[in-house]
Amino acid sequence: MKHIPEIDVYIRFCETDAAGHVNNTSYFIYMEEARTKFFEAIGFGRSERSNVDFIIASTQCDFLAQSYAGENLSISTSVAKVGYKSFMITHEIKTSDKGAIVALGTAVIVCFNFQAQETVSIPSGLRSVLEKCLAAV
Amino acid sequence: MKHIPEIDVYIRFCETDAAGHVNNTSYFIYMEEARTKFFEAIGFGRSERSNVDFIIASTQCDFLAQSYAGENLSISTSVAKVGYKSFMITHEIKTSDKGAIVALGTAVIVCFNFQAQETVSIPSGLRSVLEKCLAAV
Amino acid sequence: MKHIPEIDVYIRFCETDAAGHVNNTSYFIYMEEARTKFFEAIGFGRSERSNVDFIIASTQCDFLAQSYAGENLSISTSVAKVGYKSFMITHEIKTSDKGAIVALGTAVIVCFNFQAQETVSIPSGLRSVLEKCLAAV
Amino acid sequence: MKHIPEIDVYIRFCETDAAGHVNNTSYFIYMEEARTKFFEAIGFGRSERSNVDFIIASTQCDFLAQSYAGENLSISTSVAKVGYKSFMITHEIKTSDKGAIVALGTAVIVCFNFQAQETVSIPSGLRSVLEKCLAAV
Numbered sequence: 001m002k003h004i005p006e007i008d009v010y011i012r013f014c015e016t017d018a019a020g021h022v023n024n025t026s027y028f029i030y031m032e033e034a035r036t037k038f039f040e041a042i043g044f045g046r047s048e049r050s051n052v053d054f055i056i057a058s059t060q061c062d063f064l065a066q067s068y069a070g071e072n073l074s075i076s077t078s079v080a081k082v083g084y085k086s087f088m089i090t091h092e093i094k095t096s097d098k099g100a101i102v103a104l105g106t107a108v109i110v111c112f113n114f115q116a117q118e119t120v121s122i123p124s125g126l127r128s129v130l131e132k133c134l135a136a137v
Numbered sequence: 138m139k140h141i142p143e144i145d146v147y148i149r150f151c152e153t154d155a156a157g158h159v160n161n162t163s164y165f166i167y168m169e170e171a172r173t174k175f176f177e178a179i180g181f182g183r184s185e186r187s188n189v190d191f192i193i194a195s196t197q198c199d200f201l202a203q204s205y206a207g208e209n210l211s212i213s214t215s216v217a218k219v220g221y222k223s224f225m226i227t228h229e230i231k232t233s234d235k236g237a238i239v240a241l242g243t244a245v246i247v248c249f250n251f252q253a254q255e256t257v258s259i260p261s262g263l264r265s266v267l268e269k270c271l272a273a274v
Numbered sequence: 275m276k277h278i279p280e281i282d283v284y285i286r287f288c289e290t291d292a293a294g295h296v297n298n299t300s301y302f303i304y305m306e307e308a309r310t311k312f313f314e315a316i317g318f319g320r321s322e323r324s325n326v327d328f329i330i331a332s333t334q335c336d337f338l339a340q341s342y343a344g345e346n347l348s349i350s351t352s353v354a355k356v357g358y359k360s361f362m363i364t365h366e367i368k369t370s371d372k373g374a375i376v377a378l379g380t381a382v383i384v385c386f387n388f389q390a391q392e393t394v395s396i397p398s399g400l401r402s403v404l405e406k407c408l409a410a411v
Numbered sequence: 412m413k414h415i416p417e418i419d420v421y422i423r424f425c426e427t428d429a430a431g432h433v434n435n436t437s438y439f440i441y442m443e444e445a446r447t448k449f450f451e452a453i454g455f456g457r458s459e460r461s462n463v464d465f466i467i468a469s470t471q472c473d474f475l476a477q478s479y480a481g482e483n484l485s486i487s488t489s490v491a492k493v494g495y496k497s498f499m500i501t502h503e504i505k506t507s508d509k510g511a512i513v514a515l516g517t518a519v520i521v522c523f524n525f526q527a528q529e530t531v532s533i534p535s536g537l538r539s540v541l542e543k544c545l546a547a548v
Contacts, residue, residue, distance in 0.1 A: 014297045018290040024193045025288045028162040033423050056161045060197035149307050151434045155427035162425045170286050298467045302436040330435045334471035
């Protein structure tokens, strides 16, 4: 298994709001990018997922500090739980310069057959990789 | 206290993604609009909040069904908990035509003094209104 | 032909930026919504466009005044030119309360066959409607 | 003068739409990032602009090809015109792998005093740098 990347995100001006800081909705954009790159890193990127795709069942973010336009954020991704049809990943969002924690998020991903529009069990190949990630935490 | 509005949101094409449905990050945009209008309805809109402002501590959304460009969503807002410095509101997002539940979300809001950059207790006037909303659920 | 609607858009907090006003990118979101509703009004909404679809070739916006979170904007749409494969529409964005012009935008739309991934001529039914709109300006 | 960077942008899934490609509004987000980094590269980043700030007067984008989630785009920025109070910059957006042109954009930036809320002439230091960039094209 390839190393799971800690991604670096540059904060765009349009991702802030009139309170002067990054808007809460922008953190979910950053977490989506981290998630996408995590799936690519473990060999289950969008182009590699054939009959089984992913759909997001739930996502959550705790905002611990503010961040600002022009700053860089580092986002790490871990596997927290592996269930029958779904798994949970967590994200830690820090400032790239000082490593101060800005936000902590989670996402519950369900395996989904878009043709049939129904949830399916985690395929064994993916389960094996997710369980290795889980053990690595 | 004015009636708490159930807001109606039109789904824009740019709020969907290449999976063909509304992107998960868009629901947080919709919930932010519902929150803003809820605060206005209870007399604590942005222009009415003088020394005490709000900051979001946490938000979460469960995605129960997909929604699509051009559809309308109805979002209701309720007060779920009132603490010392923070309170929790919940949102129910339904399709406007059939009333099918699409997503359920929450947000924890903390009273915050932006000048001092510190959390403060809920002012008594706001507490009184929030407790009435809580009782109304 | 149905009346072409002047749409009303509520400015969300997340559509502003740390300069305190609506971010330039948000006006393109508003214009996309106006465009979508214009196409629906003339009978060529997304669900009504069968083999011929639209793709945007160019868009532009002049920013004449600033606008702010919580304000409402009114956006009118007109047909400015009808070519062989493409047509140009214009948008006037005003504040809903005072009617002050905030921005003026245009979009050039090309008829496009997504299956074949090629531009096609404007179908006669659509051309007829667009020319009526053009005459109405 | 520092070298003007060609920035690299990763296309996020939420920046696409249900047509399967990058939504038109996303290109304006990418151009804003290129602009911000261009201003930093020439020594007029947000933190370095004291009494004279920038406001965007107009922006435009021609869409020449489609781009897709997970691709990387390279965006170069040039100075096209320098006026009395305003200047125009252009952006060329290419795919990072093949260098195929995806979009061409421009932005007209006006020097603006946010306290006084009025346009001002381009300060001589900035003018000097912009004219060097103009000559370099």
